[in-house]
Amino acid sequence: MKRNKVLGLGMLIVLGGVATAYTLTQQSITIKGSDTMLILNQRWAEAYGRVNPRVSVSVTGGGSSIGINALINGVTDICASSRPMRKSEIDRARSRGVVVNEIPVALDGLAICVNASNPVxxxxxxxxxxIYIGQITNWSQVGGPDMPIVVFSRDSNSGTYGFFQQNVLRNQNWGRGVRFMPSTSEEAREVARTPGGIGYGGVAYFKNRPGIKILKIAAKAGEPAYAPTEENVRSRKYPIWRYLYFYTNGKPRGEVARFIDWVRSKEGQALVEEVGYYSLNP
Incomplete structure (x- = not known):
């Protein structure tokens, strides 16, 4: 009986050693940044945990600028961004020894949405x-009803804010009445309950959402207007399209590289479509 107890103790020690070894082989990957990509990153993290249980992927949002600063400061493995990094950010990264590596991971049509009751x-x-710089303030000025336009935007931490300011506003100042929201979800909720509301954001946030209508957009007056469908975004007929990005410090290695390769694989890109964005390849 005593011998059995000793054997049993030995087995516990061995099992304990196995458990310890297993714990030591666990690896964590951190993704910080874009709120536009938050749901997509969470879906990737959950699915990859089933593909590779040894790796835990931790996802936090806050906005692309938050993720970019985290990358520059060396506190994240991957920065998720809904806009390209600016030259000033790349220069600041370089000054801290960070080699910025850009990796497109999805395609998006930046959607303009209004309240569903709006006939425009x-x-x-x-x-x-x-509208966003404050020159058009009433829907009657664009063929709609006599109703004040209530303008919603993301806040300045958002990559979508930066992309919109550069590519739509052409870096002009925002109108005085713009209401800045901390998330795209909050922006969508406000537009849905505001008859004169208008907002913008990643197309996945507005698709099939009650109380919201996605507008067709024309590149210029007199040209056809297109909705941000997959076909129109891929063909570039929809004029406000963009890539969604991962950024790493140098070429990714090890588990980070394997995770990003999986994100860009057929399996990972299928989740892009499920969330409501568009995969890199048709």
Missing amino acids: DSLTVDQVRR
Whole structure:
């Protein structure tokens, strides 16, 4: 009986050693940044945990600028960004020894949305710009009802804010009445309950959402207006399209590289479509 107890103790020690070894082989990957990509990153993290249980992928949002600063400061493995990094950010990264590596991981049509009760179905890019810089303030100025336009935007931490300011506003100042929201979800909720509301964001946040209508957008006056469908985004007929990015410090290695390769694989890209964005390849 005593011998059995000793054997049993030995087995516990061995099992304990196995458990310890297993724990030591666990690896964590951190992704910080874009709120536009938050749901997508969470879906990737959950699915990859089933593909490779030894790796835990931790996802936090806050905005692309938050993720970019985290990358520059060396506190994240992957920065998720809904806009390209600016030259000033790349220069700041370089000054801290960070080699910025850009990796497209999905395609998006940046959608312009209004309240579902609004009869306006389309705008030009210039009309959107003039609404957001405060030159157009009533829907009657763009063929709609006599109703004040209530303008919603993401806040300045958002990569979508930066992309929109550069590519739609052409770096002009925002109108005085713009209401800045901490997340795209909050922006969508406000537009859905505000008859004169208008907002913008990643197309996945607005698809099939009650109380919201996605507008067709024309590149110029007199040209056809297109909805941000997959076909129109891929063909570039929809004028406000963009890539969604991962950024790493140098070429990714080890588990980070394997995770990113999986994200860009057929399996990972299928999740892009499920969430409501568009995969890199048709």
